[in-house]
Amino acid sequence: MEKLTIKDIPLEEYTITPGSACQGCGPALAARLVFKALGDKVIRHGVPSCPDSVTRTPHTFSVFESAGAALTGISRALKVLGRDDVLAVGFIGDGGTYDIGFQALSAAAERNEDILWFCKNNEAYMNTGIQRSSATPLYAWTTTTQVGPRGRGKETPRKNLPFIVAAHHVPYVATASIAFPTDLIGKVLHAKRLRGFRFIDILCPCPTGWRFDPSRTIEVARLAVQTGMWALYEIIDGREFRLTYKPKKLKPVEEYLRIQGRFRHLTDGEIEEIQRMVDENWERLLKLDEEGEFPL
Amino acid sequence: MTVEVMVGNKAAATGAKLSRVQVAVAFPVTPQTTIVEYLNEFITKGEMDCEFINVEGELSAQVVVQAASRIGARTFCCTSGPGCLYMHHPMHDTSSLRLPVVMAVVHRGNKGMQPDHTDLMSHIMTGWIQWYVENNQEVLDSIIMAYRVAEDMRVRIPIAVGYDGYILSYTAEPVDVPEQEEVDDFLPPYKPTPSLMPEDFDPKAPLWWRVPWEEHHKVIVDAKEVIKEVNEEFGKRFGRSYGNGLVEEYRCEDAEAVIVAMGTIASTARDAIDNLKAEGKPIGLVKLKCLVPFPYEDFQRIGSEVRAIGMIDRNVCLGVGGVGHTFIRNAIYDLEERPKVLGFHAGLAGKEVKVSDIERMAEKVLKAARGESVSPLVEWV
Amino acid sequence: MIEIRFHGRGGQGAVTASRLIAEAVAKEGKYAQAIPMYGTERRGAPVTAYVRIDYRPIRRRDLVHEPDIVIVIDPILSRKPSVAAGLKSGGLLLLNYPTPPEEVEIGGDFMVSTVDATTIALETLGRPITNTAVLGAFSRVTGITKLKSLEEAILKRFPGEIGKRNVEALRRAYEEVHLPKPAKGPLRPREEEPPHVTGYGVLKSVADWRVFRPVVDLEKCVGCRLCWIYCPETAISLVDEKPIIDYDKCKGCGICVHECPVKAIEFVRESV
Ligand SMILES: Cc1ncc(C[n+]2csc(CCOP(=O)(O)OP(=O)(O)O)c2C)c(N)n1
Ligand code: SF4
Ligand code: SF4
Ligand code: SF4
Ligand SMILES: [Mg+2]
Numbered sequence: 001m002e003k004l005t006i007k008d009i010p011l012e013e014y015t016i017t018p019g020s021a022c023q024g025c026g027p028a029l030a031a032r033l034v035f036k037a038l039g040d041k042v043i044r045h046g047v048p049s050c051p052d053s054v055t056r057t058p059h060t061f062s063v064f065e066s067a068g069a070a071l072t073g074i075s076r077a078l079k080v081l082g083r084d085d086v087l088a089v090g091f092i093g094d095g096g097t098y099d100i101g102f103q104a105l106s107a108a109a110e111r112n113e114d115i116l117w118f119c120k121n122n123e124a125y126m127n128t129g130i131q132r133s134s135a136t137p138l139y140a141w142t143t144t145t146q147v148g149p150r151g152r153g154k155e156t157p158r159k160n161l162p163f164i165v166a167a168h169h170v171p172y173v174a175t176a177s178i179a180f181p182t183d184l185i186g187k188v189l190h191a192k193r194l195r196g197f198r199f200i201d202i203l204c205p206c207p208t209g210w211r212f213d214p215s216r217t218i219e220v221a222r223l224a225v226q227t228g229m230w231a232l233y234e235i236i237d238g239r240e241f242r243l244t245y246k247p248k249k250l251k252p253v254e255e256y257l258r259i260q261g262r263f264r265h266l267t268d269g270e271i272e273e274i275q276r277m278v279d280e281n282w283e284r285l286l287k288l289d290e291e292g293e294f295p296l
Numbered sequence: 297m298t299v300e301v302m303v304g305n306k307a308a309a310t311g312a313k314l315s316r317v318q319v320a321v322a323f324p325v326t327p328q329t330t331i332v333e334y335l336n337e338f339i340t341k342g343e344m345d346c347e348f349i350n351v352e353g354e355l356s357a358q359v360v361v362q363a364a365s366r367i368g369a370r371t372f373c374c375t376s377g378p379g380c381l382y383m384h385h386p387m388h389d390t391s392s393l394r395l396p397v398v399m400a401v402v403h404r405g406n407k408g409m410q411p412d413h414t415d416l417m418s419h420i421m422t423g424w425i426q427w428y429v430e431n432n433q434e435v436l437d438s439i440i441m442a443y444r445v446a447e448d449m450r451v452r453i454p455i456a457v458g459y460d461g462y463i464l465s466y467t468a469e470p471v472d473v474p475e476q477e478e479v480d481d482f483l484p485p486y487k488p489t490p491s492l493m494p495e496d497f498d499p500k501a502p503l504w505w506r507v508p509w510e511e512h513h514k515v516i517v518d519a520k521e522v523i524k525e526v527n528e529e530f531g532k533r534f535g536r537s538y539g540n541g542l543v544e545e546y547r548c549e550d551a552e553a554v555i556v557a558m559g560t561i562a563s564t565a566r567d568a569i570d571n572l573k574a575e576g577k578p579i580g581l582v583k584l585k586c587l588v589p590f591p592y593e594d595f596q597r598i599g600s601e602v603r604a605i606g607m608i609d610r611n612v613c614l615g616v617g618g619v620g621h622t623f624i625r626n627a628i629y630d631l632e633e634r635p636k637v638l639g640f641h642a643g644l645a646g647k648e649v650k651v652s653d654i655e656r657m658a659e660k661v662l663k664a665a666r667g668e669s670v671s672p673l674v675e676w677v
Numbered sequence: 678m679i680e681i682r683f684h685g686r687g688g689q690g691a692v693t694a695s696r697l698i699a700e701a702v703a704k705e706g707k708y709a710q711a712i713p714m715y716g717t718e719r720r721g722a723p724v725t726a727y728v729r730i731d732y733r734p735i736r737r738r739d740l741v742h743e744p745d746i747v748i749v750i751d752p753i754l755s756r757k758p759s760v761a762a763g764l765k766s767g768g769l770l771l772l773n774y775p776t777p778p779e780e781v782e783i784g785g786d787f788m789v790s791t792v793d794a795t796t797i798a799l800e801t802l803g804r805p806i807t808n809t810a811v812l813g814a815f816s817r818v819t820g821i822t823k824l825k826s827l828e829e830a831i832l833k834r835f836p837g838e839i840g841k842r843n844v845e846a847l848r849r850a851y852e853e854v855h856l857p858k859p860a861k862g863p864l865r866p867r868e869e870e871p872p873h874v875t876g877y878g879v880l881k882s883v884a885d886w887r888v889f890r891p892v893v894d895l896e897k898c899v900g901c902r903l904c905w906i907y908c909p910e911t912a913i914s915l916v917d918e919k920p921i922i923d924y925d926k927c928k929g930c931g932i933c934v935h936e937c938p939v940k941a942i943e944f945v946r947e948s949v
Contacts, residue, residue: 006902017911017926018883023721024930028909054879065353100353128324132350143333144350151340181906215931218907301700463738468696468711470703560738567737650739
């Protein structure tokens, strides 16, 4: 990735605003940052999701299950037309990426299609009103993983999709966060210069679905990274692994969980369980980072 | 029985709960989503004993219920618009395998989020029985009745209960909720045939059995009698029934013309008919509830009693015409004396259908009944 | 038949209010329909809901175009004459508004009643969720539902402490509402569509989504660009390294206020 400071971030805006997203919408900020970095030689593709990304670049749209296929069509048509200056860019929710769109995503990744895929990951289906996805973390409340005598929120941890995509031997996979704009834009600029299948999973807190005050969107996003709930890294060619943010010590996950309504019901025991999971994962990532190798 | 003010989606979820559904599968899609949420709530609170699967998309939703029904669970599924369309392929098999799956379809057209009937009507050839209902009470009652019909050994065909998104899905109104015991008496437990349990299984049975076309068609046509029976019995037990189960005639006595409507348009049309009747106009309403199997006999009878029929289609079969209009014309063709059949495309993509709109359509149909010339015969409202 | 239209904003409970009325009148043996105008509203965006009440089952399923009563639960929307669009002559406009009806700017051949529901809600619930307070005023002014039925409906929906506090808001508003007076204000509702946002896409202005407005103290600002980079709406641009806010684009989320490292941005309540 490229190393930047805030002053290097281009001033031009490519999102058209005000849009119809909620106050303090994380994905809307992700859209703003991503398209700033990509510039105007872009065809943006979308599938059904929250209304957080309207850009003044050309755009296309297809059914929910189909982003990988649609982006393939766009990219191959650009190729036969000799337009390798135009990027095929998907800006797709976690539902359209992790779940219903997974088959077409995997197929496009395996063919190493010339695509840039951004997952605006708000860890649930927000457009339809907060239902769990396979990106929803363990014990999070959603309207389909409710809390009551027979439910403690989501029963399983989220799918490790960036690793799964990396296992397709693609040129570039990264995670990013809206609270770390220079890291995010540095990754986008790097990915932009490569060819083949590139995937960036951006954690974007959603005040409406995660149940926190909209003014705290960035704080929540930052804590996700500082507690190790969402680690920032990149995987190159399915082989090289690098953490791009490595604090000396992680903050306790409690700080992140306690400020969100979706985790309000958690017991101390459940928080400890999450803490253990995060610690184990962090150990593993540190080891990968040290060895610099992704175990394929 | 208790009265509860509830939205259409809660009525659907409550119908599934009272039917003691054992496996429920759905994928959220506006305006069906809250059914999924209500089911999750019932199960989380321990009010409903049911396996609920949060699948990754509708293709899987349909196949999970198909497979679970085959093994022997009573299954429920629900969807809307795009999700309904995405299920198309396996829906053919659910019917071909003669599985009594019941599915709520909360109508949403494919040109936006708003309702029309093109979602479910796109599946006319999949072999699903299709009902279109007009209020939240009928949503709840029809889900319970659907299991009785679908699981009847003379039928064993899946049923889709369709209702208009937004207009019912999110609108709250009083609903009589029957007692669990009453529903249990009405709806015995489901037994799959053939059983696939190892101890029952016949190794010589074909591996993947699909009923041949001709037989498949006849079973669905013959289901009309079972639907009527079940509707009548429901009426006796619960004090409510819906016409003859296929169509309902509202104030058709002495009518020279009738309006035919489906879903919530039929509900609004009742006010329009009352207004016109008050002015002494000879008009009535026919609510078309069961589109598949199509009640040809009822329309032949109605067609021989009136001079003009006006079908309001909340759909269009592109390049062909209104589905109801086409079917009704087909039904009356063999009559000695045929009424005029006018068509109206109304309420597509959620366009509001007001009482006054229906009054105006009715006036046009009355004009045709008087033998005056009207044009065009088919109109977009 | 009585027809009511509600105006509010995503998150304030207009839809819940419509449901509570329906539940309350159903307890009294009447029939009701509560219709939310759902599109894809987001938190902060204006929303509409309708209620019909009758002595017999309600069958029509079109929307309400000429309401007998309009209820506005948001104080900022209460300033907009378009909320009264279509209101029947002799009808009632019930506003969440801090001053008596005489000071309301909207005028026409209908009555106006006001209640300071925001203050009541802040004092009873601690949050500006004004729906239950407005219902107390509704019960008193119209007599369409008994206070008791509304209380029962509220307690059923919100069990426990929250329910109790909502009942308190309801009762206080019942007492404090300013009774209807003829609407004499200078601003007439035009036959425009009442405020409502649905769907996806780009809006002209979101100024009325805000409850609070961010105001930058340029003296304090050290030009770090953080507020600029974190604003989801591109509402902040940099002029000579200092942030300038475009208030047509600002939704009032408060991110910039929260993130400014030197607390140079203040969050000021929008005036009513
Ligand atoms: C085939 C199909 N099924 C369901 C839907 C309904 N739907 C639209 S958006 C959405 C959820 C989107 O979730 P995600 O991709 O995470 O994006 P977000 O809304 O969270 O931004 C769903 C379920 C649809 N449009 N098409
Ligand atoms: S629900 Fe969440 S992701 Fe969707 S627009 Fe609102 S804040 Fe953004
Ligand atoms: S309050 Fe929110 S929308 Fe307004 S300028 Fe600040 S960050 Fe932008
Ligand atoms: S965050 Fe504060 S200090 Fe930084 S530019 Fe904005 S107003 Fe100035
Ligand atoms: Mg999402």
